[in-house]
Amino acid sequence: MRQDVDVVARAGLDLETFLGEALDSIRRAVPWESACVATHDPGTHLLTSGRKYGAIEGQDQYDHEFALIEYGEVEATAFSELVRTGTDAASVHLVHDGEVERSGRMERFMVPHFGVRDEARLAFRDGRELWGAAALFRGADDRPFDADEVDFLASLAGPLARGVRAGVLTRVADVVAPQPGFGPAVIIVGPDDRATQMTPTAEQWLGELVGSPTHPDPVSPVAALIGAARRYARGEIDSPPRCRLRTAGGMWLVLQAGPLSRFRDRDGDVVVTIEEARPPEIVALVVAAFGLTPRERDVTQMVLQGIDTKEIARALHLSAYTVQDHLKSVFDKAGVRSRRELIARVYFDQYVPRMGGELAPSGWFA
CATH class of the missing domain: 1.10.10.10 (Winged helix-like DNA-binding domain superfamily/Winged helix DNA-binding domain)
Known part of the structure; x- marks a missing residue:
């Protein structure tokens, strides 16, 4: 199976094909009931797209909540923590000695919404760069992931990173569709982490992301930025969050977020900006x-x-x-x-x- 993943990683496949092939191979060696796969900006480690497989495929109603938890809180098995600690793979069951409820993500999100028993996470790392990540889930009737399975998943970090890198390159010569009209693309997010206002250009850009096969839910990257902006406001990270991602038409964008200072009766707002990426x-x-x-x-x-x-x-x-x-x-x-x-x-x-x-x-x- 490791050889299968390595072969498809070197085949120059587009992202959708590569990830589907790789997950099918992984499932034969490390069975899973459902899975989520994300791509990340290798420079900032923030979410740029997400895909679901198995039992949770098509269940997108919780994506906003997930991104806020994943990027707005600190947890040992968060994707950003795996990169920070140089960990290629981990399971919640093993990290918390069988007490998965000690994971806030599992207790407040995964168990009540999806009834999972354990989650194994794998970072697609190439050195310090995170190109993507996978979360594999087992249901209440399945056994937890064991140490041998986690070690095996960790051995796939390099080939999976290579495959995602290749997937990025397959699209660099795509035909670029016309960009939306002029004007600032700005989204104002309230204390409840929901958008309260946005400019017409921002709405057009989000519409571009909606139609993208690599961005089935554009709310998730934006919600990830919001969660990270909350951490920045609390002083838990050093710089405002930002990420680079691609629209359905092939246009590269830069999304940034930051907390707004208190003004009159407004407090806790976050601003998200979207602009076309410059060559650098x-x-x-x-x-x-x-x-x-x-x-x-x-x-x-x-x-x-x-x-x-x-x-x-x-x-x-x-x-x-x-x-x-x-x-x-x-x-x-x-x-x-x-x-x-x-x-x-x-x-x-x-x-x-x-x-x-x-x-x-x-x-x-x-």
Whole structure:
């Protein structure tokens, strides 16, 4: 089964196909009743999309509540904690010595809503970067996940991260649909964590996310930002939360959230902003998806700046032959044959067709 996952991770499949194939393989070795799989922004570890399988497929009515709990509270098996502690896999039953009710997520959410007995979590980690994660559930009549199963799941962290990275790259040349009209895209969220106001452009962007097969419920990424913004307001995290995600039409967006200061009778509000991602935001994401070594990333960064091989060698204290070796490896991982193709692969269709075009009032391409 591990070999099956590794093969499909290297097959260049789109995200939906890869995740479906991988979960089917995992189920043969580690049986589960239902499962949730998420993708994350590798830079901020925040949720960007979610999918459900098995017994809970199609049950989307609790997604908003889940995201608020997952990203607004601290728990040992939260996805962000798995990354922080360098843990590839864990089960709630084992972490809490069989007392799953000690997990607030299980006691207040998973058990009452879905009647699950145990949850095993697997982080799709590639070093410190989290590309996605899976939660596998067993029902009340099933046995809990055991230590051998958790260790086996942990051994899949790298291949699953590779498959999600490849899935990101399969879409970088998609045709980009026209973006919504001009104007700020802003959502105001009240103390009850529900939207109270939004601009027309924000409503249009959310409509774009609704139609996306990789974002079946656009509320979840927004709710994750709201939950994380609450933690930022309490001083539990150092910076306001943000994430990069893609619409149904292939447009990359940046979503950010932050708490608003108290004003008159308003207290506890959060503002969420949505804007088209600028090249520096997405270049870093695409380059990370290539799975480059630190030195290969250095070389790629200088290639994107138009620096020739001799200058790269001098700046990095390498021989020109070593730089060429790094470039060959970069080309292989990026699926290109030249510097020009590499640059085109990174600065993809979202930007290139509009270079030199009319600018909107925001100062960005119209």
